[in-house]
Amino acid sequence: MRRTGSFSSVFRDPLLLWVLLAAAPSTLAQSVGGMTLLAEKQEQLEDGHVRAEGYVSIRLGDIHITADVVDFWPDELRVVAEGNVVFRQGDQKIVATRLEAELVGGTGRFFNAYGMAGRDLYFYGDVIEKESEDVYVIQGGAFTSCSQPNPRWRFTAGKARIKRDHHVALHHAFLRVKWLPVFYLPLMYLPLNDDGRATGFLMPQIGNSSLKGFMFDQAFFWAINRSMDATFTYERFSLIGTGGSIQYRYLQSHRSRGQLDSFFIKNDMSGNQEYTIRASANQELPGGFKAVARVDFFSSFDFQQSFQENYNRATQRRKRASGSISNSWKQYNLRVNFDRNDTSFGERVAVRKVLPQITFNSRPTSIFKTPILFSFNSEAASLARTNRGELFEYERFDIVPTVAYPFTGLSYLTMTASLTGRLTHYTSSLEGRALVDESVERKYFETRFDIRGPTFSRIFNTPDNFYAARYKHVIEPQIVWSRRSLVDTFAEIPKFDGQDYIPGTNQVSLSIVNRVLAKRVVNGEEQQTATEMLTWTLSQRYFFDINASLYDRQFSTPYFTEDGTPSNRSPITSRVNFRPSRNLTASWNMDYDINFNAIRSSSTSASYGGRWGLVRGLWTRRNIPDRDVTRSNFRFGTQLNLTHGLQVNFDTAFDATNKVVNNLRAGAVYNVQCCGFMVSFNRFNFVGVRVENIFRFGITLANIGSFGTSLGGSGRRSY
Numbered sequence: 001m002r003r004t005g006s007f008s009s010v011f012r013d014p015l016l017l018w019v020l021l022a023a024a025p026s027t028l029a030q031s032v033g034g035m036t037l038l039a040e041k042q043e044q045l046e047d048g049h050v051r052a053e054g055y056v057s058i059r060l061g062d063i064h065i066t067a068d069v070v071d072f073w074p075d076e077l078r079v080v081a082e083g084n085v086v087f088r089q090g091d092q093k094i095v096a097t098r099l100e101a102e103l104v105g106g107t108g109r110f111f112n113a114y115g116m117a118g119r120d121l122y123f124y125g126d127v128i129e130k131e132s133e134d135v136y137v138i139q140g141g142a143f144t145s146c147s148q149p150n151p152r153w154r155f156t157a158g159k160a161r162i163k164r165d166h167h168v169a170l171h172h173a174f175l176r177v178k179w180l181p182v183f184y185l186p187l188m189y190l191p192l193n194d195d196g197r198a199t200g201f202l203m204p205q206i207g208n209s210s211l212k213g214f215m216f217d218q219a220f221f222w223a224i225n226r227s228m229d230a231t232f233t234y235e236r237f238s239l240i241g242t243g244g245s246i247q248y249r250y251l252q253s254h255r256s257r258g259q260l261d262s263f264f265i266k267n268d269m270s271g272n273q274e275y276t277i278r279a280s281a282n283q284e285l286p287g288g289f290k291a292v293a294r295v296d297f298f299s300s301f302d303f304q305q306s307f308q309e310n311y312n313r314a315t316q317r318r319k320r321a322s323g324s325i326s327n328s329w330k331q332y333n334l335r336v337n338f339d340r341n342d343t344s345f346g347e348r349v350a351v352r353k354v355l356p357q358i359t360f361n362s363r364p365t366s367i368f369k370t371p372i373l374f375s376f377n378s379e380a381a382s383l384a385r386t387n388r389g390e391l392f393e394y395e396r397f398d399i400v401p402t403v404a405y406p407f408t409g410l411s412y413l414t415m416t417a418s419l420t421g422r423l424t425h426y427t428s429s430l431e432g433r434a435l436v437d438e439s440v441e442r443k444y445f446e447t448r449f450d451i452r453g454p455t456f457s458r459i460f461n462t463p464d465n466f467y468a469a470r471y472k473h474v475i476e477p478q479i480v481w482s483r484r485s486l487v488d489t490f491a492e493i494p495k496f497d498g499q500d501y502i503p504g505t506n507q508v509s510l511s512i513v514n515r516v517l518a519k520r521v522v523n524g525e526e527q528q529t530a531t532e533m534l535t536w537t538l539s540q541r542y543f544f545d546i547n548a549s550l551y552d553r554q555f556s557t558p559y560f561t562e563d564g565t566p567s568n569r570s571p572i573t574s575r576v577n578f579r580p581s582r583n584l585t586a587s588w589n590m591d592y593d594i595n596f597n598a599i600r601s602s603s604t605s606a607s608y609g610g611r612w613g614l615v616r617g618l619w620t621r622r623n624i625p626d627r628d629v630t631r632s633n634f635r636f637g638t639q640l641n642l643t644h645g646l647q648v649n650f651d652t653a654f655d656a657t658n659k660v661v662n663n664l665r666a667g668a669v670y671n672v673q674c675c676g677f678m679v680s681f682n683r684f685n686f687v688g689v690r691v692e693n694i695f696r697f698g699i700t701l702a703n704i705g706s707f708g709t710s711l712g713g714s715g716r717r718s719y
Contacts, residue, residue: 036060039070048075056081064088067099078102085110092116092164094128106133117162117192120145120702125160134164143168143190145702146674153177153675153701155188167191167200175699177675182699190704199223202231203704207696211306213239227251241268256284258293267303274303285325293323301344306690309682311653311663314690317344331363350386352496353393357381364404376401383496392435394428394494413453420446429492440492444504446484452476467580468518469526480509498553505548511539518580533580541570557624561595571600584608599623613640613647632656645671649680661685674702 040054050072058065058079068083081099087110088094096113110128117123126140137159144154157170170188174181183204191198198221205217219233231247243265251257258281265274279295297319298304308314319342326335339354358380364373379398384391404418422444429440453476460471486504487493493500516534520527543549546568550558554573561567576588586606593600600623607616614637621632637651646668653663667680678698684690 045071049073062090065099065101087115090164096128101130107131117143117164117168121168121190121192121704122147122151123160123162123168124154134166136162136164138162143170144674145704148673152673153699157188163192165192167198177699203701205698207694209237209239209692209694211239211690211692212237212694235263235265237265239269241266253284255282255290257282272299272303274299274307276304287327289325289327291323291325295321297321301349302689305686309694311651311665311684314663314684314686318342331365333359333361333363335359335361351384351391352386353384353391355382355384357383364402367403371405373404373406374401375404385494385496387435388433392428392494394426394435396427396496397425398499399423410453412455414451416450418448418450420448422446424493426494428494429489430494431492435494440489442487442489442493444485444487444502446482448480448482451479468520468531470519472517472530474513474515474517476513476515478509478511478513482507482509501551501553503548503551504545506544507541507548508544509539509541511537513537531580533578535575535577537573537575539573543568543570555591559593559595559600567595569594583610611641613638630657645676647671658687660687671700676700 036059037052037057039052039056042050042052045051052070052072053068056065056067056070058070065079065081065085065087067081067085069081071080072078079099079101081101082097085096085099086093087096087099092115094110094113094115096110098111099108100111101108108130110125110130112126113128114122114124115128122144123138124142125138127138128141129137129139131137138157138161139159141160142154142156143160144151146152146154154176155170155173156176157173159171160173161169168190170190171186173185173188175183175185185204189200191200200221202219202221205215205219207215209215214237216236217233219231222230222232224230228248228250230249231245233245233247235243235245237243243263245263246260247262248260249258258279260277260279262277262279263275266272267274276298277295278297279293281291281293283291285291301317301319304316304319305314320340322337322339322341324335324337326333328334335358337354337357337359339352339357341352343350343352359378361377362375364375366372367374377398377400379396381396381398382393383396384393386392400420400422402418402420404416407415407417422442424442426440426442427437428435429438430436431438455474455476457472457474460473461469462471463469483506484502484504487502490503495501514534514536515532517530518533520531541549541552541554543552546566549566549568549570552558552570555571559567559571571591571593574588574590574592578584578586584607586604588602588604590602591600592598599621601621603618603620605616605618607614609615616637618635619633621630623630632655634654634656635652636654637649639647639649641647647670649665649667649669651663651665652661654661661683663682663684665680665682667678670677676699678696678700680696682694682696684692684694
């Protein structure tokens with residue numbers, strides 16, 4: 001900030017100033033050497049000593065001092081102001097009972113003073129020394145962002161140093177909530193920055209775990225520039241060891257942004273070096289290209305399950321790193337993909353790599369302005385996957401042209417016929433279950449008819465209904481028949497993803513969709529857009545080639561009859577979605593196995609929220625009748641806003657099959673004016689793997705940060 005003057009530059013000629021001040025009328029402002037003084041009364045008490053009384057105002061550049069009484073010694077260039085002293089310089093304001101200023105060096109002392117450092121930080125001090133134009137030293141001081149006369153919290157310090165518009169450094173600082181001391185720091189550094197982002201140390205965080213012991217975090221925030229920052233954190237676990245984390249963010253534009261969140265630790269108990277890395281980035285490139293990267297990787301599944309404080313991540317069975325570069329021209333699209341995917345199956349980990357995959361595709365385009373549409377997909381990929389514990393690499397080249405003819409003459413009935421050819425070349429093949437260096441090709445043709453309709457609908461007028469003035473019920477059947485020629489080399493094809501599990505087939509898919517739409521009445525007015533409040537879809541497939549049912553990609557496991565042979569009829573699939581408003585959603589999904597007359601899988605979820613809070617629940621049940629396997633899980637969570645500042649949270653994950661509560665978390669957050677308090681309890685119970693109780697508490701200070709742990713509502717830490 002540019003300074004327009006200082007105490008030492010006020011007086012060019014001290015003797016002339018003394019004469020003018022003594023002789024000036026009290027009702028007029030006097031200006032000497034760039035300084036202006038205005039007072040109700042001025043008098044000379046003795047030789048070289050002038051006193052101004054009443055409302056005394058002194059101005060010099062961006063400095064303005066007001067007081068009841070000001071004594072001035074022109075020979076010594078010294079000022080003493082008493083009674084309602086107010087000192088202003090730029091956005092700096094200090095109020096004191098007494099001010100002693102040495103004008104030559106631009107220094108001074110304030111007594112029983114208070115003021116502001118930055119926009120939102122108030123300070124108090126028995127004695128405040130002005131060491132230079134921008135530096136103040138406070139003895140016996142206190143700092144807070146509370147504007148109340150009796151602040152709810154404050155930092156007290158034996159000594160503190162303020163550098164205007166830069167930082168506050170406190171020595172031997174105590175955090176006090178009202179009169180109670182909560183935390184002590186030998187040194188505390190608070191950056192002052194108008195945009196709210198300044199380099200400096202953040203508040204420490206603490207907690208306790210029955211497995212990790214006492215937990216202490218100390219972070220350093222680096223404001224690299226206006227669009228980039230990083231946070232480096234030292235983390236100590238008394239029973240596990242020492243670790244650290246790095247968070248990095250950048251925002252170049254609304255289409256170019258990224259973030260990195262990493263954690264590293266040396267586990268003293270196991271002796272292993274463990275880590276987690278999560279990153280995402282979207283970046284615009286020259287020539288209209290776009291790059292996308294996603295990373296969710298960690299050192300081991302055991303570490304993930306035993307260390308994570310987020311239940312979803314603790315039960316995660318997959319780690320993945322992927323990236324792509326893509327561009328589109330008219331109807332064409334080019335994409336280069338890189339991917340690594342590790343999936344845990346108990347003691348076994350399956351690894352799949354795409355290094356890289358190049359695809360070049362086209363959208364359906366009219367052929368010579370006829371109704372016939374042509375499109376194609378093509379691929380060249382270098383693939384690798386584990387087979388019997390060994391990693392094998394091979395290449396796959398694929399071309400898939402399609403010709404389609406849509407019948408669009410009727411609005412309530414549409415039919416599309418298509419013919420697809422496919423040629424795929426693999427540089428390796430399967431011999432039994434072993435991968436050998438012998439190429440294999442796959443060729444097939446597929447004919448497909450997709451018929452939607454006829455569509456039936458009916459409108460119900462309900463003018464007195466509390467929810468909607470009109471309802472519309474729509475019924476839409478769909479039939480898809482496809483015939484794919486026999487793939488003679490199917491058993492020799494190395495299986496990498498779903499594109500390789502495509503046998504010859506002759507099948508028909510039947511489905512019927514029910515939709516209920518409502519013209520809602522909100523605040524007495526009918527809405528222009530209808531709300532699709534209910535959707536119910538029933539579907540089933542029938543395979544004329546019974547062996548093709550073994551590779552139905554809709555189900556993760558094949559389905560059989562009671563005698564153990566494949567079934568040509570798939571389970572009946574039911575999907576129900578209910579969303580009458582933005583606050584209320586529910587869904588119910590079910591697969592019914594007609595061979596065993598049993599529900600194969602079922603899941604129900606619902607959530608309801610409003611200003612009062614949120615309640616959500618999820619129940620899943622999976623049953624494989626031919627294997628006598630049943631798994632059932634239940635999850636429930638709620639967030640209730642009991643009062644304006646009090647919020648309570650509760651979440652649980654229950655394994656109904658083994659009758660074990662895998663995770664239970666409860667917490668409360670209380671925010672009041674310039675501070676907030678949080679307490680949380682998190683328990684994990686993975687039988688034979690992890691039984692842990694985690695306790696965290698926190699205090700958030702307005703415009704300062706959080707002490708204890710983050711007050712993000714849930715109170716959960718994700719490494």
